Structures are given as structure tokens and as C-alpha cells.
Amino acid sequence: SNPFARLATPPIEGRDLNPVLQDIGLAVHPPMLYLGYVGFSISFSFAIAALLEGRIDAAWARWVRPWTLMAWIFLTLGIAMGSYWAYYELGWGGWWFWDPVENASLMPWLAGTALLHSAVVMEKRNALKVWTILLSILTFSLSLLGTFLVRSGVITSVHAFASDPTRGVFILGILVLFIGGSLTLFAGRATALKQGGLFAPISREGALVLNNLLLTVSCATVLFGTLYPVIMEALDFKLSVGAPFYNLTFGPLFALLLLMVPFGPMLAWKRGDLVAAMQRLLAAGVTALVAIAIAWAWARGGSALAPLGIGLGVFVITGAMVDLVERSGVFRVPFRTALHRTRGLPRSVWGTAFAHAGLGVALLGIVCETTWNSELISTLRPGDVRNLAGYQIKFEGMTQRQGPNFAEVVSTFVISEDGKQLSVLTPSKRSFATRGMSTTEAALMTRGVSQLYVSLGDTTADGGLAVRIYHKPLVLLIWFGPVLMAFGGLLSLSDRRLRVGAPQPARGLRAMQRIFSSALLALALLGAPAAHAVQPDEIMSDAAKESRARELSRELRCMVCQNQSIDDSDAPLARDLRLLVRERLAAGDSDNQVLDFLVARYGQFVLLKPRFERQTLLLWLLPPVLLLGGGLIFAGTVLVALA
Numbered sequence: 001s002n003p004f005a006r007l008a009t010p011p012i013e014g015r016d017l018n019p020v021l022q023d024i025g026l027a028v029h030p031p032m033l034y035l036g037y038v039g040f041s042i043s044f045s046f047a048i049a050a051l052l053e054g055r056i057d058a059a060w061a062r063w064v065r066p067w068t069l070m071a072w073i074f075l076t077l078g079i080a081m082g083s084y085w086a087y088y089e090l091g092w093g094g095w096w097f098w099d100p101v102e103n104a105s106l107m108p109w110l111a112g113t114a115l116l117h118s119a120v121v122m123e124k125r126n127a128l129k130v131w132t133i134l135l136s137i138l139t140f141s142l143s144l145l146g147t148f149l150v151r152s153g154v155i156t157s158v159h160a161f162a163s164d165p166t167r168g169v170f171i172l173g174i175l176v177l178f179i180g181g182s183l184t185l186f187a188g189r190a191t192a193l194k195q196g197g198l199f200a201p202i203s204r205e206g207a208l209v210l211n212n213l214l215l216t217v218s219c220a221t222v223l224f225g226t227l228y229p230v231i232m233e234a235l236d237f238k239l240s241v242g243a244p245f246y247n248l249t250f251g252p253l254f255a256l257l258l259l260m261v262p263f264g265p266m267l268a269w270k271r272g273d274l275v276a277a278m279q280r281l282l283a284a285g286v287t288a289l290v291a292i293a294i295a296w297a298w299a300r301g302g303s304a305l306a307p308l309g310i311g312l313g314v315f316v317i318t319g320a321m322v323d324l325v326e327r328s329g330v331f332r333v334p335f336r337t338a339l340h341r342t343r344g345l346p347r348s349v350w351g352t353a354f355a356h357a358g359l360g361v362a363l364l365g366i367v368c369e370t371t372w373n374s375e376l377i378s379t380l381r382p383g384d385v386r387n388l389a390g391y392q393i394k395f396e397g398m399t400q401r402q403g404p405n406f407a408e409v410v411s412t413f414v415i416s417e418d419g420k421q422l423s424v425l426t427p428s429k430r431s432f433a434t435r436g437m438s439t440t441e442a443a444l445m446t447r448g449v450s451q452l453y454v455s456l457g458d459t460t461a462d463g464g465l466a467v468r469i470y471h472k473p474l475v476l477l478i479w480f481g482p483v484l485m486a487f488g489g490l491l492s493l494s495d496r497r498l499r500v501g502a503p504q505p506a507r508g509l510r511a512m513q514r515i516f517s518s519a520l521l522a523l524a525l526l527g528a529p530a531a532h533a534v535q536p537d538e539i540m541s542d543a544a545k546e547s548r549a550r551e552l553s554r555e556l557r558c559m560v561c562q563n564q565s566i567d568d569s570d571a572p573l574a575r576d577l578r579l580l581v582r583e584r585l586a587a588g589d590s591d592n593q594v595l596d597f598l599v600a601r602y603g604q605f606v607l608l609k610p611r612f613e614r615q616t617l618l619l620w621l622l623p624p625v626l627l628l629g630g631g632l633i634f635a636g637t638v639l640v641a642l643a
Contacts, residue, residue: 013434014434015434015435016405016432016434016435018435018437019406019430019432019435019437019438019439020089020090020439023085023089025081025082025084025085025088025089026085028081029078029081029082029085030078031078032074032075032077032078032081033074033075033078033079033082033105034078035071035074035075035078036071036072036073036074036075036076036078036105036108036109036112036143037071037075037108037143037146037147038071038143039067039068039070039071039072039074039075040068040071040108040112040136040139040140040143041140041143042064042067042068042071043064043067043068043071043115043136043139043140044136044137044139044140044182046060046063046064046067046136047064047132047133047136047137047182048137048182048185050133050193051133051185051186051189051190052185052189054189054192054193055193056129056132056133056193057126058122058123058124058126060122061119061120061122061123061132062123064119064132064136065116065119065120065123066493068112068115068116068119068136068139069116069489069492069493070493071112072109072112072113072116072489073486073489073490073493075105075108075109075112076109076482076485076486076489077482077483077486078105079105079106079109079482080479080482080483080486082102082105083095083096083102083478083479084479088442088444089441089442090440091439091440091441091442091455091456092455092568093442093453093455093468093470093472094568095369095475095478097242097243097564097565097568098225098241098242098243098246100149100226101146101149101150103222103223103225103226104142104145104146104149104150104226105146106222107142107145107146107219107222107223107226108139108140108142108143108146110215110216110218110219110222111135111138111139111142111215111216111219112139113215114135114211114212114215114216114219115132115135115136115139117208117211117212117215118131118132118135118208118212119132120208121205121208121209124269125199125205125269125270127198127199127205128205128209128212129193129194130190130193131212133186133190133193134186134190135212135216137179137182137183137186140178141175141178141179141182142219142223144171144174144175144178144179145175147171148171148172148175149226151171152169152171152172198270199269199270199271200270200271200272201634201635202267202271202272202273202274203267203268203269203270203271203272204264204265204267204268204269204272205269205270206267206272207260207263207264207267207272208264209634210260210634211257211260211261211264213627213630213631213634214253214254214256214257214260214627215257216626216630217253217623217626217627217630218250218253218254218257220622220623220626221246221249221250221253221622221623221626222246222250224618224619224622225241225245225246225249225250225619226241228241228618228619229241232615237604237615238603238604238605239603239604239605239607239610239615239616240557240604240605240606240607240608240610241608241610241619242555242557242565242608242609243554243565243608244554244555244608244609245608245609245610245619248609249620249623250623253623253627255309255312258312258313258316258359258360258363259312259315261316261319261356261359262281262284262315262316262318262319262320262322262323262356263277263281263319265323265352265356266280266281266322266323266326280322280326281319281322283318283322284315284318284319284321284322285315287314287315287318288311288312288314288315288318289311291307291310291311291314292307292308292310292311293307295307295310295311299371299372303371306367306371306372309363309366309367309371310364310367310368312360312363313360313361313363313364313367314360314364315360316356316357316359316360316363317357317360317361317364319356319360320352320353320354320356320357320360321353321357323349323352323353324342324345324349324350324353327341327342327345327349328341328342328345329341330342346495347491347492347494347495348491348492348495350488350491350492351488351489351490351491351492351493351495352488352492353488354484354485354487354488354491355484355485355488355489355492356488357484357488358480358481358482358483358484358485358486358487358488359481359485360481361477361480361481361484362477362478362479362480362481362482362485363481364474364477364481365449365474365475365476365477365478365479365480365481366478368473368474368475368477369472369473369474369475369478372473373470373471373472373473373475374388374389374470374471375388375468375469375470375471376388376393376467376468376469376470377466377467377468377469377534377535377536377539378466378467378469378536379460379464379465379466379467379536379537380395380464380465380467381395381463381464381465382395382396382397382398383395383396386469388452388469388471389452389471390417391415391416391417391422391452391471392415392416392417392419393413393414393415393452393454393469394413394414394416395411395412395413395465395467396411396412396413396414397411397412398410398411398412398465399412403430405432405434406430406431406432406433407430407431407433408428408429408430408431408441409428409429410426410427410428411426411427411428411456411465411467412424412425412426413425413426413427413443413454415445415452422445422447423445425443425444425445425452425454426443427440427441427442427443427454427455427456428440428441428456429441429456440455440456442454442455446476449474449475449476449477449480450471450472450473450474450475450476451471451472451475451476452469452470452471452472453469453470453471453472454467454468454469455467455468455469455470456468457535458535466535466536468534534550534553534567534578535575538575538578538579538582540582540585540586545582545585545586546582548585548591549578549581549582549585550567551591552581552585552591552594552595553565553566553567553577553578553581554567554608555595555607555608555609556577556581556598556606556607556608557605557606557607557608558571558573558574558577559573559602559605559606560573560574561574565608566578566581577598577606580598581594581598584597595607599611604616
């Protein structure tokens with residue numbers, strides 16, 4: 001991967017850029033991630049300086065917060081951009097599959113989010129000093145770890161385009177120097193830092209500590225799940241950790257975190273009133289219950305927990321709105337006074353509300369897309385028409401054309417609804433002769449925040465074309481949520497309290513704030529994933545058995561791929577495994593018997609959700625043990641302080 005290495009016989013023409021990277025999204029996504037990673041080095045530097053000086057106070061937190069917030073904004077947008085790029089460019093219709101490199105960007109984001117909230121406590125109450133310093137060190141350390149994972153070749157990933165052990169050793173040396181040195185300094189000097197103000201468990205500080213606990217345990221879960229297969233492989237035991245594991249461990253932790261989000265702003269500093277906070281959130285709770293009832297009545301199929309996810313998302317969004325309503329006193333004071341208060345709210349308050357609402361918006365998109373997306377896998381010939389989610393999809397035929405550095409076969413699909421033509425989609429297959437690679441270019445039709453997604457498979461001997469078509473309800477909310485979060489971060493960043501010698505707010509931003517204020521007042525006054533690589537000839541005639549095959553396939557790893565399930569992979573071995581699963585089901589095997597058969601043949605490595613055994617005991621027990629241990633330490637510390 002050294003661009004300066006000399007070749008004995010240099011080619012006349014280069015091999016070209018990897019076809020997957022020849023997309024405008026890759027001109028935006030990596031720089032944003034880089035700015036996020038490097039931005040956390042500033043908070044890291046502040047932490048090292050504080051340890052060397054032996055002094056840390058609220059002014060330190062005020063200086064650290066803007067830099068941390070800026071890095072967090074870029075990392076949030078970078079992760080969202082990378083997810084959307086994978087969604088539309090890789091042609092498999094997914095947006096996140098817990099790839100190790102995806103995890104490498106998620107871990108510093110989780111730690112950085114915890115650092116932001118911890119710095120708030122330190123700035124306001126001069127508390128959590130040692131913890132904030134440690135988070136500053138860990139966040140940047142995780143950024144360095146991400147670089148190591150991507151560049152060293154230690155893990156296999158669709159995003160790890162370079163595998164250079166020499167570079168890996170060099171980066172490992174940097175890791176040891178920075179992480180080891182900073183943690184050694186922390187261990188020696190942290191005890192010299194004076195602790196700050198005390199607070200009751202039921203308070204805004206307590207809520208933010210709980211926030212930090214859940215975020216750090218979630219981060220540790222992702223870190224351990226990412227590195228555990230590498231550690232066990234060194235001990236001569238191969239296993240895989242994929243989406244099923246994270247859904248069972250990370251999912252509940254983050255759901256609990258989201259449930260707690262609306263309560264934090266409702267509690268007072270130092271000592272809060274939980275009952276009063278619940279009363280203020282009553283409207284948000286009722287709205288969430290109504291959303292759950294509507295989702296339960298409307299939903300057809302899917303997980304029984306999906307309506308609860310919808311309710312949780314609505315609760316987070318309305319909770320953010322209730323916070324703004326409470327601060328402006330809409331229902332307690334005259335309209336003009338409320339309007340004046342709303343316009344005068346600090347931008348950091350607006351930023352907090354938008355960022356929290358963004359979490360709820362993203363959750364709504366995730367729940368709807370994963371639960372109620374519909375699919376059509378079929379072999380089509382010119383003139384064939386298929387129906388999906390109320391749309392009529394007509395296959396017009398295929399044409400060939402030459403691109404700048406590829407040959408392309410373009411298929412044309414006419415999308416109609418009730419006889420009215422809506423759009424023409426042109427997905428394609430591209431062949432890059434220089435690289436000897438081919439890519440699938442999906443086509444998307446957007447209606448509102450939902451999308452129709454068309455991806456091409458292989459052609460059959462009789463001239464048919466295998467096509468995978470998905471309808472993804474509310475899928476764009478998945479990325480609109482992070483954009484809303486980043487916008488909230490920008491609003492907070494523009495707050496005068498985070499700047500020194502700041503001039504009066506710009507008129508444009510003040511005008512924007514008035515618009516949001518008026519909108520808020522108006523509102524107050526008015527009151528399972530699809531299979532991506534399955535071919536038509538694989539589908540069983542028995543719908544019940546086919547459904548079982550899909551569920552099993554999502555838990556099985558393609559052993560020649562990059563952490564993909566066999567349903568996501570187009571590799572020949574993945575197809576063989578899909579056929580083998582269906583063959584065993586047709587023979588009458590139960591789900592457990594099918595899994596036992598595959599584990600006996602290929603070992604635990606074939607499972608994306610490792611079984612609970614002696615070798616995986618630590619993997620499964622770590623999240624609950626960390627959560628329980630952190631909770632006990634927090635409770636003990638508070639009780640001792642109060643005594």
C-alpha cells in the first residue's frame with residue numbers, strides 16, 4: 001500500500017482506482033471521518049496538559065467542549081455518509097451490518113458522545129473531573145484503534161482496502177506510545193485532581209452519569225465484539241461475531257439510553273424531582289402510547305416489538321419538544337411573553353433539542369425499514385410486470401453502453417401506480433476491464449422519505465434477468481436523523497457561551513431561530529431485514545420453510561466474504577450454503593438441527609451469533625457485568641459523598 005514503492009517493470013497503464021471507490025460519496029465520507037478522528041486529538045491534548053499541570057476546572061471544560069463538539073459533528077456526518085454510500089453503491093440494499101470497520105468509527109462516536117455530556121457536568125457543576133479526562137484519552141485512543149484496524153489487515157472488511165502488516169506494526173507502535181503513555185500519566189496524576197461539587201442521584205448530573213454509563217458499556221460491547229474473534233483466533237479457536245450478537249447486546253443498551261434521553265433536560269442540577277419530570281413528560285408519554293397503538297393496529301407482520309420501537313422514537317422526539325415548550329412557558333404565560341422567551345432561548349438549548357430529536361427520527365427509520373420492508377425476487381423478461389407495495393414494475397429490456405472506463409449493461413424499469421407512470425429506473429451492471437471486476441449499480445425511486453430499490457442479479461441461460469426489488473418505508477429517516485443531530489451540534493457550537501469575545505449573533509441565524517420558535521409555538525397551540533443475494537431459483541415453494549431458511553441464513557456467515565451473512569453475499573459458497581440450508585429443511589430438520597449440522601461441518605466460525613459456551617462466556621457476560629458494575633460504583637460513590 002506504499003504509493004512511493006518502485007516497480008521493476010512499471011505498466012504503461014495503471015490498474016485504476018478500485019471500482020467501489022469510484023463514487024462521489026467517497027470524496028466526502030473519508031475526509032469527514034478523518035476530521036472527526038483528528039478533531040478528538042485536541043480534547044486529548046487538553047487532557048494531557050491538564051494532567052501535566054495537575055489542575056482542571058470549569059474553564060478547561062468550556063475550552064474543550066467546542067473542539068469536541070466540532071469533531072463529533074464531523075464524525076456523525078461521516079458515519080451517516082458512509083452508511084448511505086454502502087446502501088446505494090454496494091447494491092445489497094443494507095445500510096449497516098456491524099462490519100469491524102463500521103464498528104471502528106462507531107466506537108469513538110459513542111465515547112465522544114459520552115465526553116460531550118460529561119464535559120457539560122464539569123462545566124456546570126465542576127464534577128466528574130477524572131472521568132472527563134479519562135474519556136478524552138479513550139475517545140482519541142479509539143480513533144487511533146480505528147486507523148489500525150483499517151490499515152493493518154488484522155480484520156477482514158469490505159471497507160479495509162489496504163492490508164499492509166508493515167504499516168500495521170508502525171500504527172501499533174503509535175498506539176502503544178499514545179495510549180500506553182497517556183494512561184500511565186493518567187494513573188500517576190489523576191489522584192492529584194481535586195473532585196468538584198456533589199449531587200444527588202436524582203438530578204441532571206445523575207442522569208448524565210447514567211447516560212455516560214450506558215454509552216461506555218455500549219462502546220465496550222462493540223469493542224469487545226470486534227476484537228474477540230481476533231483474540232480467539234490467536235488462541236486457535238475461530239468464531240464470528242455479527243449482527244445477531246449486537247442486536248441482542250447493543251440493542252437493549254441503546255434502547256434503555258433512548259428511554260432516558262427526555263428525562264435529563266427535565267431534571268434540575270444538584271437535586272431533581274423525578275415525579276415532576278414525569279409529569280412534564282406526560283404529554284410525550286401519551287403521544288408515544290398513541291403511536292404504539294396506531295402502529296399495532298396498522299402493522300401487518302414483522303416483529304411484535306416494532307410498535308414499541310415506534311413509540312420510543314416518538315417519545316424521544318416529543319420529549320425534545322416538551323423541553324422547549326417548558327422553557328418558553330407556552331401554556332403558562334401570555335402568547336407574546338412565550339414568544340419572547342422562545343426567541344431568547346440559548347442556541348445550545350435548541351441544539352440539544354434537535355440532536356435528541358434526531359436520535360428519535362433515526363430510530364423511526366431503522367424500525368420501519370427493518371420491520372416492514374417488502375421484497376420481490378424474480379426472474380424477468382422484457383415486458384414482464386410485477387407488483388410490490390402497490391407499485392407496478394415493468395421490465396422494458398436491456399441495453400449496452402460504454403462508460404469512461406467500464407462497459408455497462410443497463411436495464412430499464414417503468415414504475416407505475418394505479419396505471420399512472422411515476423418514474424423510469426435504470427439499474428446496471430458495470431464491468432471494469434482494467435481491474436477485472438464488476439459492480440452492481442442500484443436504482444432508487446424516492447417518494448417522501450420512502451424508497452423503491454432495484455438491484456440486478458445474473459442473467460439466465462434463456463435470456464431472463466434475476467432482479468431484486470425492495471420497498472423500504474421511511475428509510476431516509478435513518479440518515480435524516482444524523483443530519484438533524486449534526487445541525488443541533490452546529491447550533492450548540494454557535495452559542496455565545498462556547499465562544500470568547502463573541503459578537504452579537506448574526507441576523508441570519510437569529511431569523512432562523514425565530515422561524516423555529518414560531519413553528520414550535522404553532523405545534524404547541526395546535527395541540528426484519530430483506531435477503532439481498534437470494535436468487536429466484538433458490539426460493540422454496542413452501543412459504544413457511546422459506547421463511548425459516550431466511551431467518552437461519554441471516555445467522556450464518558459466508559466464510560469467504562467480509563463479515564457478510566450468506567443472505568447478503570453473492571459468493572458461490574454463500575449460494576451453496578443457502579441451498580444446503582433449504583435442502584436440510586426440506587428433509588425435515590429443525591432449525592437447531594440445521595445449525596448443528598453446519599457447525600459440525602464448518603465450526604463456530606459459520607455462526608454470526610456465537611453460542612453460549614466456555615470459549616464465548618466472557619463475550620456474552622461482559623455487557624451485563626459492566627453495566628451492573630458501573631451502576632454499583634456510581635451508587636456507592638454517591639452514597640459515600642452524601643454521607
